[in-house]
Amino acid sequence: MFDSKVSQHSCEHCQSITIHETGIPDKLKVHFSFFDVKEMAKSCTFFNWTLRLPTASLLRRTDKLLLSVSDEDGNPCYLVASWIDKDDKYIISQDETQEESMKSMLHIFASDDNCAGKYIKPRPFTESTADPTSLRRCKEQLDRCMLLHKECKEMSRKSQTTAAPARLLYISKGSPVRLCEIPEAECPKYVALSYCWGKNEHQKNSQTIKANFKDRLQEVESSQLPKTIVDAIEVTQSLGLPYIWVDALCIIQDDQEDRQKEIANMANIYRSATITIVAACAEESTEGFLGVRKLAEAYGGWFRVPYRATNVKAIMATCYCPRIRSTTFFRSL
Numbered sequence: 001m002f003d004s005k006v007s008q009h010s011c012e013h014c015q016s017i018t019i020h021e022t023g024i025p026d027k028l029k030v031h032f033s034f035f036d037v038k039e040m041a042k043s044c045t046f047f048n049w050t051l052r053l054p055t056a057s058l059l060r061r062t063d064k065l066l067l068s069v070s071d072e073d074g075n076p077c078y079l080v081a082s083w084i085d086k087d088d089k090y091i092i093s094q095d096e097t098q099e100e101s102m103k104s105m106l107h108i109f110a111s112d113d114n115c116a117g118k119y120i121k122p123r124p125f126t127e128s129t130a131d132p133t134s135l136r137r138c139k140e141q142l143d144r145c146m147l148l149h150k151e152c153k154e155m156s157r158k159s160q161t162t163a164a165p166a167r168l169l170y171i172s173k174g175s176p177v178r179l180c181e182i183p184e185a186e187c188p189k190y191v192a193l194s195y196c197w198g199k200n201e202h203q204k205n206s207q208t209i210k211a212n213f214k215d216r217l218q219e220v221e222s223s224q225l226p227k228t229i230v231d232a233i234e235v236t237q238s239l240g241l242p243y244i245w246v247d248a249l250c251i252i253q254d255d256q257e258d259r260q261k262e263i264a265n266m267a268n269i270y271r272s273a274t275i276t277i278v279a280a281c282a283e284e285s286t287e288g289f290l291g292v293r294k295l296a297e298a299y300g301g302w303f304r305v306p307y308r309a310t311n312v313k314a315i316m317a318t319c320y321c322p323r324i325r326s327t328t329f330f331r332s333l
């Protein structure tokens with residue numbers, strides 16, 4: 001399915017990089033001399049890419065390319081390319097930001113029908129972000145995060161003690177979406193939405209004001225909501241979380257006192273959220289963020305490299321390493 005939409009590359013040079021079940025253990029870390037990389041880069045997209053990393057402008061003849069695999073929850077997830085000098089010290093370019101260093105990591109994934117898919121958990125993006133498979137994967141990621149990540153668990157525990165928003169939208173299958181007032185001592189699990197309002201009328205009409213506040217405690221009609229908020233409600237539902245916080249709806253917009261109080265608490269509101277949806281691709285709230293995505297834009301291209309399970313010597317399968325293009329969660333659904 002995805003093979004035809006995104007340009008892919010594979011050649012004898014990048015076929016020499018084998019990812020093992022346990023990542024690439026120290027003894028299996030692969031080194032390539034600067035000279036070899038330059039030669040291979042003439043015909044290989046992968047090695048050519050390593051010469052365009054932020055650190056590449058600082059390279060000397062004696063430097064080496066180091067490839068390793070980092071894992072998440074015990075599964076190989078990223079192929080990491082780093083340049084090291086003759087004393088094996090990492091070469092770091094001065095203006096290298098965290099985002100820059102992400103660029104030297106390639107996502108590893110395998111498709112369901114690939115035999116490496118048994119060992120490699122990440123899957124390629126589906127074409128539609130609204131696809132049930134995409135939404136199910138989000139839930140799996142969140143469940144894994146809550147179950148396995150110590151730091152995330154600790155953060156989630158701490159957030160239970162910080163001040164929750166005054167109101168949240170209650171989302172439950174089979175009953176209408178409604179506004180709920182949250183008692184001060186409580187901090188339920190909720191999703192926070194970060195999005196661009198834009199200047200559209202729909203956004204204006206969706207706001208909670210003194211005049212519609214009481215009605216909204218019974219029901220918020222979805223016809224009053226712009227698509228970004230409707231999409232966020234759908235995602236919240238599929239994540240199995242009961243509440244979502246949306247500024248325009250949970251703050252009474254023409255009540256100065258309420259606005260001041262809630263805006264002052266904004267940092268806590270985002271910090272206490274179980275997850276924040278960043279609808280970064282929509283400039284107007286009417287655009288929404290669930291729909292068909294351009295795979296070529298999300299990936300930029302990928303490389304095919306062999307995968308080998310440690311105990312099953314006979315299996316030699318493939319996985320894909322697309323370039324990381326986006327860093328926000330929902331753009332990489």
Ligand SMILES: [Zn+2]
Nearest residue numbers: 011014044045
């Ligand atoms: Zn190649």
Ligand SMILES: [Zn+2]
Nearest residue numbers: 145146149152
């Ligand atoms: Zn986590």
